Amino acid sequence: MNTFRDFYNNEVKLTFEDHYFSKEPKHVWVICRYNNKWLLTRHKDRGMEFPGGKVEEGETAQQAAVREVKEETGGVINWIVYVGQYYVAGKGGTVIKNVYYAIVNELVDQPTYFETHGPVLLEKVPDNVRHNAKFSFIMKDDVLTHCMKKIKKIYSTE
Numbered sequence: 390m391n392t393f394r395d396f397y398n399n400e401v402k403l404t405f406e407d408h409y410f411s412k413e414p415k416h417v418w419v420i421c422r423y424n425n426k427w428l429l430t431r432h433k434d435r436g437m438e439f440p441g442g443k444v445e446e447g448e449t450a451q452q453a454a455v456r457e458v459k460e461e462t463g464g465v466i467n468w469i470v471y472v473g474q475y476y477v478a479g480k481g482g483t484v485i486k487n488v489y490y491a492i493v494n495e496l497v498d499q500p501t502y503f504e505t506h507g508p509v510l511l512e513k514v515p516d517n518v519r520h521n522a523k524f525s526f527i528m529k530d531d532v533l534t535h536c537m538k539k540i541k542k543i544y545s546t547e
């Protein structure tokens with residue numbers, strides 16, 4: 390278990406065990422790869438982040454992951470794997486989020502990207518995202534660093 394503070398000083402716990410905090414988490418976050426680049430979305434308020442969001446009624450968490458990536462980036466997922474799960478003790482309540490790693494094989498133009506400006510492709514996620522106002526707060530804690538490390542180790546990306 391990895392315990393740390395997020396950008397807003399909320400406590401975060403991250404585990405790579407299988408659905409440790411909840412079998413049915415309400416949130417998902419998807420670290421995406423397309424054409425040997427990282428695929429993010431540009432959230433209208435928060436800035437650049439990997440896509441994600443809330444699990445809807447009647448949907449599994451993995452189905453929500455596939456839907457959110459499509460909605461926020463136009464990305465069609467070819468392959469997806471569960472990476473881990475984290476818990477945030479936020480001011481407005483607790484959040485439990487599944488993290489996935491996904492390979493996208495097609496980017497389809499969308500009529501709307503919902504609350505985002507759509508896809509962003511990055512050769513590299515900069516080391517200094519924490520001090521870069523263009524990136525979202527959800528990219529600014531150890532969830533990103535630990536998950537990227539794990540993904541790079543297992544799947545030899547970059």
Ligand code: GTP
Nearest residue numbers: 395396397399401477479480481482484486527530
């Ligand atoms: P809406 O209900 O859509 O308005 O969203 P919300 O921001 O009110 O609620 P949500 O349940 O998405 O998140 C509640 C709080 O949890 C946020 O204000 C954040 O403090 C925190 N939170 C949510 N997702 C993350 C995340 O991925 N990382 C971190 N560190 N905190 C998060």
